[in-house]
Amino acid sequence: MLGLDADQLRADMNRLLAFLFHQGILDEQFLQLQQLQDENSPNFVSEVVNIYFHESEKLLRNLRSLLTMDRELLSFDKIGIHLNQFIGSSSSIGAQRVRNICVAFRAASDNNNRTGCLRSLEVLEHEHCILKNKLHELFQIEQQILLAAAVRYPVLN
Amino acid sequence: MVATQRVMQSNVSTSAATTSCYGGLSSCKGEDVMIADQFPAGLRVLVVDDDITCLRILEQMLRRCLYIVTTCSQAKVALSLLRERKGCFDVILSDVYMPDMDGYKLLEHVGLEMDLPVIMMSADGRTSAVMKGIRHGACDYLIKPVREEELKNIWQHVVRKKWNGNKELEHSESLSDADRHRQGNDDAEYASSVNDATDASLKHLKKRSNTKEEDDGEIDNDDPSTSKKPRVVWSVELHQQFVSAVNQLGIDKAVPKRILELMNVPGLTRENVASHLQKFRLYLKRISGVTQQGGISNPLCGPVEPKVKICSLGRFNVQSLAASGQIPPHSLAAFHAELLGQPTGNLATAMDQPALLQASLQGPKSIQVDHGVTFVHPLLKCKYSSFKHLPQSFAPVEDASSGFRGWPSNNICTAGPGNIGGLSSQNGNMLIDLLLQNQQLQKSQQQPTVPELCPSINVQPSCHVAPSQSSASFQVGNSPISVTQNGSFSRTSGIGYNLLSSQSNCSSSSIGQVSDVNLQSTGDICGYILPAAVSPSVSSCSVNAENCASQQVQTSSMTFKTPRNFPGFVHSTSNIQDSYGSTKTGDFLDQAPFSNLGYINKGTCLPSRYPVDGFQSPLSSSSLGKVFSENFGTRVKREPNMEFGDNAKVGIPMLQQFPPNDLMSVFTE
Numbered sequence: 001m002l003g004l005d006a007d008q009l010r011a012d013m014n015r016l017l018a019f020l021f022h023q024g025i026l027d028e029q030f031l032q033l034q035q036l037q038d039e040n041s042p043n044f045v046s047e048v049v050n051i052y053f054h055e056s057e058k059l060l061r062n063l064r065s066l067l068t069m070d071r072e073l074l075s076f077d078k079i080g081i082h083l084n085q086f087i088g089s090s091s092s093i094g095a096q097r098v099r100n101i102c103v104a105f106r107a108a109s110d111n112n113n114r115t116g117c118l119r120s121l122e123v124l125e126h127e128h129c130i131l132k133n134k135l136h137e138l139f140q141i142e143q144q145i146l147l148a149a150a151v152r153y154p155v156l157n
Numbered sequence: 158m159v160a161t162q163r164v165m166q167s168n169v170s171t172s173a174a175t176t177s178c179y180g181g182l183s184s185c186k187g188e189d190v191m192i193a194d195q196f197p198a199g200l201r202v203l204v205v206d207d208d209i210t211c212l213r214i215l216e217q218m219l220r221r222c223l224y225i226v227t228t229c230s231q232a233k234v235a236l237s238l239l240r241e242r243k244g245c246f247d248v249i250l251s252d253v254y255m256p257d258m259d260g261y262k263l264l265e266h267v268g269l270e271m272d273l274p275v276i277m278m279s280a281d282g283r284t285s286a287v288m289k290g291i292r293h294g295a296c297d298y299l300i301k302p303v304r305e306e307e308l309k310n311i312w313q314h315v316v317r318k319k320w321n322g323n324k325e326l327e328h329s330e331s332l333s334d335a336d337r338h339r340q341g342n343d344d345a346e347y348a349s350s351v352n353d354a355t356d357a358s359l360k361h362l363k364k365r366s367n368t369k370e371e372d373d374g375e376i377d378n379d380d381p382s383t384s385k386k387p388r389v390v391w392s393v394e395l396h397q398q399f400v401s402a403v404n405q406l407g408i409d410k411a412v413p414k415r416i417l418e419l420m421n422v423p424g425l426t427r428e429n430v431a432s433h434l435q436k437f438r439l440y441l442k443r444i445s446g447v448t449q450q451g452g453i454s455n456p457l458c459g460p461v462e463p464k465v466k467i468c469s470l471g472r473f474n475v476q477s478l479a480a481s482g483q484i485p486p487h488s489l490a491a492f493h494a495e496l497l498g499q500p501t502g503n504l505a506t507a508m509d510q511p512a513l514l515q516a517s518l519q520g521p522k523s524i525q526v527d528h529g530v531t532f533v534h535p536l537l538k539c540k541y542s543s544f545k546h547l548p549q550s551f552a553p554v555e556d557a558s559s560g561f562r563g564w565p566s567n568n569i570c571t572a573g574p575g576n577i578g579g580l581s582s583q584n585g586n587m588l589i590d591l592l593l594q595n596q597q598l599q600k601s602q603q604q605p606t607v608p609e610l611c612p613s614i615n616v617q618p619s620c621h622v623a624p625s626q627s628s629a630s631f632q633v634g635n636s637p638i639s640v641t642q643n644g645s646f647s648r649t650s651g652i653g654y655n656l657l658s659s660q661s662n663c664s665s666s667s668i669g670q671v672s673d674v675n676l677q678s679t680g681d682i683c684g685y686i687l688p689a690a691v692s693p694s695v696s697s698c699s700v701n702a703e704n705c706a707s708q709q710v711q712t713s714s715m716t717f718k719t720p721r722n723f724p725g726f727v728h729s730t731s732n733i734q735d736s737y738g739s740t741k742t743g744d745f746l747d748q749a750p751f752s753n754l755g756y757i758n759k760g761t762c763l764p765s766r767y768p769v770d771g772f773q774s775p776l777s778s779s780s781l782g783k784v785f786s787e788n789f790g791t792r793v794k795r796e797p798n799m800e801f802g803d804n805a806k807v808g809i810p811m812l813q814q815f816p817p818n819d820l821m822s823v824f825t826e
Binding site: 029032033036041044047048051052054055081084085087088089091092093094 | 208254
């Protein structure tokens with residue numbers, strides 16, 4: 001950490017962001033989120049992302065339990081409702097890939113395709129994990145930047 | 158005003174500060190900034206979404222737009238919040254899929270109970286879903302992810318709604334300014350004179366009802382179902398079908414289900430019919446209210462009294478009817494249309510009221526009532542037959558028929574036989590009788606004298622209703638009717654007359670030429686009673702004054718309706734209505750506005766916090782809006798300021814208590 005000054009960290013962050021955009025993991029909606037952050041709400045992006053992961057993990061758990069139910073009890077409607085929320089929140093934070101998988105998932109659910117749903121759920125969980133890791137990385141770099149900036153101006157007694 | 162603005166400003170600043178918004182921005186606007194300048198800042202938005210992520214994002218975006226945001230993650234909590242703090246929100250953003258309550262249900266509740274624009278949101282952008290939202294009455298449908306630019310524009314729905322409500326008010330006010338020819342309604346439905354007349358009367362009615370409602374602070378007027386909830390446009394034809402169905406079944410036995418079957422209109426739901434039936438029944442009750450339901454009429458009379466100065470109505474509480482504008486707008490409109498058409502169609506047949514006839518003759522012609530005329534015609538024709546049944550079903554009016562016939566003879570007007578002035582003792586019957594009589598008249602005689610007789614139906618002055626003479630015929634009142642302009646038609650033989658008299662007292666802007674108030678308030682009612690065709694341009698003959706007046710009133714109400722309709726268009730829903738502010742331009746003539754007519758305050762009592770001056774463009778394409786935009790500007794100014802202040806005061810304390818985060822936690826728990 002000592003060796004990383006703020007500029008280098010910022011370059012790293014930009015590189016990561018570029019990578020995420022390029023891969024389609026994030027889209028421009030994420031940029032909107034970043035624009036919403038200002039001096040009045042300095043942690044807006046991380047706050048929202050935290051909420052998102054908190055909620056989406058709940059959703060994923062519910063989806064899994066719904067799909068692993070007995071065939072007779074399986075309710076595609078409920079799955080559809082969960083997915084709707086998932087799609088809404090994912091698209092709101094700019095998680096493009098996750099959103100796309102959810103859409104495919106919803107299509108499978110509309111067709112009452114249990115196998116398709118299970119497969120989609122797998123992919124969804126995987127993508128969700130990737131997103132989480134990447135965003136976590138992003139926030140870490142951000143924090144380091146802040147720290148590095150602070151180090152530059154130590155408090156003098 | 159300034160104080161209010163300052164309050165608002167500080168409110169915005171405070172809320173901005175608490176919401177980490179840009180308080181600085183709003184305070185930079187200057188102390189004396191008009192509220193208009195701040196608009197749409199300070200718009201009070203309620204966001205309902207079970208998805209916390211979206212909720213938080215929306216909250217932030219809305220705060221960036223300088224709106225005052227309240228968030229809620231549960232629909233039920235949101236609904237109770239809305240009920241508690243009525244008037245504390247300007248617009249609602251709601252998700253479609255929510256666990257505890259369907260977003261559409263919430264939408265319906267809001268539409269029913271409070272006249273607030275509701276914007277739906279969903280990740281589901283399929284056309285069917287969007288269509289469903291529109292059909293349920295959403296004034297807009299946003300697809301997630303919602304962008305800030307989209308949110309910046311939601312104020313237009315608020316303004317549109319307010320304007321539609323105000324437009325009608327403005328109409329009447331502007332009319333009373335004797336600016337008759339302002340109409341220029343692009344709607345071009347009705348002749349300007351008719352419009353004026355109608356506007357005048359409508360305005361009066363509206364004003365009264367508005368005032369009344371505002372005073373009461375109750376939005377659930379006579380008929381909660383008259384709120385925008387049923388988004389069906391009760392066009393003249395549709396209403397005609399409805400009435401014929403009712404007639405077939407018999408008014409007492411008419412149940413929505415059977416009516417629906419008989420009507421056989423695709424897309425019409427039982428609920429639509431049920432609410433319409435309720436309105437219809439109320440209307441009938443009212444017009445027959447004097448004899449039968451004193452209770453009903455009295456309250457109506459109450460508020461009306463001071464304003465209308467109607468003399469004793471005798472049996473009919475026409476004045477109350479007129480004043481309160483309680484008559485279901487659409488029914489009024491329909492009847493009005495009918496009546497209107499009738500004269501035109503049957504004018505030649507010489508209604509007994511020459512004036513009426515003349516008015517009707519002239520009305521349609523002179524006024525742009527083309528539309529009115531056209532669709533009145535079919536209506537009339539059918540209605541006659543249907544109405545034939547009605548009188549029987551309604552109670553009392555027995556003498557009415559005879560009375561009616563008698564009346565004309567007594568009239569100075571040589572017009573002719575029956576005054577269909579629709580003065581049946583029972584209001585409801587009046588209408589029917591009127592129609593019947595007209596029909597009979599047509600058949601029995603042709604008295605083209607009418608036109609000559611009543612050169613102009615200036616209701617007001619001329620309303621020396623002959624009826625006075627034929628007191629016998631008029632069940633209503635036996636006292637001579639003083640046709641003075643101001644009228645006092647104390648005993649209006651029929652509703653129409655009552656209306657007229659009330660109108661005359663009101664001396665509201667002349668309807669077209671009919672100057673009077675009579676027309677104004679009675680406009681709506683008259684629609685029912687007399688075949689409108691009242692062209693303001695027709696100055697009423699003295700004799701026919703009443704008839705004419707009523708006719709005129711009708712016309713005016715017709716016209717009024719038109720204008721109203723247009724505003725209504727603006728906020729009528731897309732296909733079938735309901736829209737809060739969706740700008741459906743003038744396609745829906747008879748829809749929502751009519752509902753506004755009768756229950757005027759449904760939409761208009763929303764405190765207009767935001768001056769509309771600056772926002773003339775948002776007005777729907779209805780020319781009406783454009784025409785009156787200036788008026789709106791001037792008129793509305795007062796309201797917003799005052800109300801704004803009130804609202805601000807109301808809003809501020811509440812809002813300030815809850816810093817945004819707390820709000821969220823409170824509601825998201």
